[in-house]
Amino acid sequence: MIVERTAIPDVLVITPARFGDDRGFFSESWSARKMAEHGLDTLFVQDNHSFSAKAGTVRGLHFQSPPHAQAKLVRCGRGRLFDVVVDIRRGSPTYGKWVGEELSFENGKQLFVPVGFLHGFVTREDGTEIVYKCSDYYAPDCDGAVRYDDPDIGIDWKLGDSVPVLSGKDAAAPLLRDLQNPFVFEGAVQ
Numbered sequence: 235m236i237v238e239r240t241a242i243p244d245v246l247v248i249t250p251a252r253f254g255d256d257r258g259f260f261s262e263s264w265s266a267r268k269m270a271e272h273g274l275d276t277l278f279v280q281d282n283h284s285f286s287a288k289a290g291t292v293r294g295l296h297f298q299s300p301p302h303a304q305a306k307l308v309r310c311g312r313g314r315l316f317d318v319v320v321d322i323r324r325g326s327p328t329y330g331k332w333v334g335e336e337l338s339f340e341n342g343k344q345l346f347v348p349v350g351f352l353h354g355f356v357t358r359e360d361g362t363e364i365v366y367k368c369s370d371y372y373a374p375d376c377d378g379a380v381r382y383d384d385p386d387i388g389i390d391w392k393l394g395d396s397v398p399v400l401s402g403k404d405a406a407a408p409l410l411r412d413l414q415n416p417f418v419f420e421g422a423v424q
């Protein structure tokens with residue numbers, strides 16, 4: 235398992251080993267013991283799986299507020315997507331900054347998203363599946379969103395001229411500057 239820091243040091247790219255043979259490959263997609271060896275002791279309690287029929291589908295930018303804030307470990311089960319996180323921990327040295335990583339079935343990469351970050355992605359292929367572990371259960375009353383195209387964040391989704399497929403909730407999401415932001419920086423995660 236390779237663990238790499240991104241430009242936001244709390245956000246990690248994790249690439250589990252793949253053991254290939256004539257049949258294909260085998261991979262431990264998550265191991266609490268191996269994560270602990272890298273100082274990651276997040277307790278995950280829910281796995282999510284979503285399917286997006288069309289390339290250019292954007293889901294995000296989402297978060298859950300305390301007391302049900304979620305860290306996430308994200309991977310692509312089928313197809314290809316660009317996964318994005320935004321640091322919204324007030325007082326963080328990287329507040330308002332975003333990082334993105336291409337996750338695909340081929341590259342097997344995973345993104346670790348700490349608590350206090352917005353999360354979203356755009357699919358790059360039709361029929362893309364995302365699978366992710368969450369450190370708290372779904373809590374609709376704590377569900378929140380920020381506009382994927384918030385100009386203060388300035389994410390380069392590489393959509394070109396195409397109009398993304400969006401949910402009604404995401405199309406109506408507020409800007410970060412208008413959010414009642416519940417997150418405060420409490421020091422680095424690791």
Ligand SMILES: Cc1cn([C@H]2C[C@H](O)[C@@H](COP(=O)(O)OP(=O)(O)O[C@H]3O[C@@H](C)C(=O)[C@@H](O)[C@H]3O)O2)c(=O)[nH]c1=O
Pocket residue numbers: 282284293294296297353354355371372401403
């Ligand atoms: C997120 C979630 C949704 N749902 C339900 C609510 C709703 O009826 C339906 C679709 O929900 P959404 O439109 O919020 O799904 P989606 O837009 O895919 O939301 C997800 O986006 C990505 C980027 C994340 O990071 C996730 O945490 C989550 O917010 O599924 C659950 O039952 N459990 C869950 O954990």
